[in-house]
Amino acid sequence: MEAVDDSESSQMCNLAVLDSLNEDLIGEIDDSWNGFCLSTEALLKGNGDLSFASDFVKQVQNLCSRGLDSLVIEHFLGSLEETFEKNGASRFWRHFDAYGDLAVLEMNDQDQQDEIQQVLHNALEEISSEKQYQEKCLSLLVHALQTYRENKSDGQISSDAKCNLLFSKYHLTLSSVLMTSLPRHFPDVLHWYFKGRLEELSTIMATGYEDDSALQAEDEMDLDEKSKLSCRTGKMDIDGSHLHGIFLGNNKLVKNIGMLVRDLRNLGFTSMAEDAYASAIFFLLKTKVHELAGDDYRSSVLESIKRWIQAVPLQFLHALLAYLGDSKSNGSPSSGLKSPLASYPSSDYYGTGTPSEGLVRWQLRLEYFAYETLQDLRIAKLFEIIVDYPDSSPAIEDLKQCLEYTGQHSKLVDSFISSLRYRLLTAGASTNDILHQYVSTIKALRSIDPAGVFLEAVGEPIREYLRGRKDTIKCIVTMLTDGAGGNPSGPGSTGDSLLEELNRDEENQENFGLDDDVNTDDKQAWINAQSWEPDPLEADPLKGSRYRRKVDILGMIVGIIGSKDQLINEYRVMLAEKLLNKSDYDIDSEIRTLELLKIHFGESSMQKCEIMLNDLIDSKRTNTNIKASIKQQPQPAADLREHEMSLDNINATIISTNFWPPIQDEALNVPGPVDQLLSDYAKRFHEVKTPRKLLWKKNLGTVKLELEFEDRVLQFTVTPLQASIIMQFQDKTSWTSKNLASAVGVPVDVLNRRINFWISKGILAESIEADSSDHKFTLVEALVDSGKTAANVGSCEELLGVDEDGERSVASVEDQLHKEMTVYEKFITGMLTNFGSMALDRIHNTLKMFCIGDPSYDKSLQQLQSFLSGLVTEEKLELREGMYFLKK
């Protein structure tokens, strides 16, 4: 068969040669060919025995002289491949057969780690020696060919090229043989190997900080050439000598890894090895980031991550690349191909030598990966981070830096919006909490993105949702006015900060004004123009430029409601409530808040509130004047007896009704002596302030009283109604509810509701009369059950009873609105009778069109909608598929 091959290939070379062939020559060629084949086989199987070498060389030269050199090479390579496949590759892979399943399993086991390391090293050693031997054989062939050519005085250069070609052909064959028979789990095995080594390395690095000197001394004994090289660089190092000291301790480890990588490279696994250690490094980095970042948002972790990158993976790579000789070959850092960030001050990590380009690339890669990992981690937890915002600002700062590198802001927006929808914007969350979170979000995102572009996107769902809630305005006003935030369960400080926000805003506006002035300066204008930056890509062009889009928390909060008028109105109601329940005239904090609000909303819109506060100040003055006028006029002797309770016990808040929100007026018969005092007070007011008169709102105000029993003294602060009730019991210790109600001057049901206060305090007892519709209330003289009211013994203070039953002295905004809207009920009914059915929009527009007289229609669509839904619940209207009908 070889003979046929022989003649065939010769034919292809030169047909003329065939003619000159005779029987002897063919026999000779056949002989030497057979000899060559035999010696080749013997050589390759010889396992280092080179006794066939001379024979082999002779045969080769013999065949070459017949012009069969290409055939020789082909055959030799073929048999090399065959042998390698049989001896090298299959045996190599058989080492890893055991890990086919295990590779997927947990590899944390130390024994297994060691085992795999051992196996890998052994296998590589074996296959490398096999390869070395084959290379030796190949070089024998090359040598033979070369000597033959030299005899024929061929060019030296071409034969060199030919020899290189031969070797590279061999290597290609080798790696393709390995690749084709590659078991699927081998990359995994490599990955686990590198992972294990790196973990070992990083633990050594972590612990090495303490005992590095000892390690260094110990390891300097067995330094070989390579580590001496790094040792020298380490000694030249000034800044990083500490790290290098530790690192020397790991040189052996790195050298082992380096050897392995080099072996793998030689086998043609360059990219696979690189993938394996890259993925191991990334894996380690990821674990490190997760470990460092964790769930603690109170400290910045970015710096320590960077430090770790320099300390462990980069040192490792540095040593590895140095070992593989890459750092030399990769050109000087001054070359034009430098990566754009190479000027980044990274050169001091590795001592005086500038890092190779490969290393810089690695560093950038690792840092980017770290940024991305940290960013993903933080974005996923952004909701929690923002929940404890002021404390978690380091985490926000980290995130900001990460985003500057990665630019994946849209990821943040998407993920945060979805977590908002899932966790915050649900029926279970209180409006207060949502608002607090909104404020924290604004603050946190403001530091990430001062232009407010992403805030716009993130805030929209929250605003949308809050608009649908009825108590939003109330909560906002509470947050604005109450220092405590009005929500004991929520984070207490955020409420405070909204008030602070008012303060901050004030400063901002001053600065803003200053900026405007400076802008008129041409030079400054030029500087401003130069510092202009385009909006981020994600910016919505409809929302205007960044200069108009100032991030202003109050503005954004007001933006939820839509108009400041509603907010102010609600504030007025709340202020009225607060002022009417004040028993002293201390309004300093209210004045402060009002001043701040005036700055933000303008003086004219806060006019009414200012008058309300002014009323309080005037009341205080008037009150003092009236008291003083009593002292001036000596009281007649008869009066003294009569006035056992004097005007000293009466204080009054005198209001200008027109500027206050509508006040709920309920009839009430105050006890006779008090009534007398009140009319005295009014008389004196008339004297002091002629011709003005006082009109008492007897149901409003507060009463402080002290009840003295046989065994205890109790103090209460209650509403006038409650005071009137309990004072009735002075004359008569037992009342039926009907009689009591008529004595106090309120309906029975109101009385029953209000008297509960005294019953719950254990002052009165309720019993049902024989006539079951009537209740009887009796004064509890002494404490029978001491345990029940033990807390009340002694001087006890109570909060206003008002708060408990939610009775308000001022009509709420909804009530006012409802009252105003009832005017339009007739119009709406008329419309619906004519048109049959109408949509909300149409009703709104029709009202706007036709109700221009007195009062003109000025309500918003939402207000109309809530009024209409009120009518639906009253069963006056019907709502079907967005259309309103008259209920028949």
Added chain:
Amino acid sequence: MGNQLGGDFLVAGGSERTERESFGICNLGTRYESQDFTWHAVASWTWDAQDETCGICRMAFDGCCPDCKLPGDDCPLIWGACNHAFHLHCILKWVNSQTPQAHCPMCRREWQFKG
């Protein structure tokens, strides 16, 4: 707010303890007494004019004239001899613009401030 109220309350109680003897209204033969006692009432004031609004500016009497910001003492009412009332600022403007003799804008009688 609760704490604040409570604190004030104690202070008020202390200051009025001295007057405890002076009002014994609760001491009407019963065995308990309310002694420490402050009634903080709420009232509204009115000018008590016959009309609701000022005939000159058409603003409420109990409010203030268009030039004023604060009602009450800062923007008082004034009655003429004819018993018609106006915001002081409004009628002064009117009187000053009418020479030599001003008349009441409502009844055309000679304007004189009511004694």
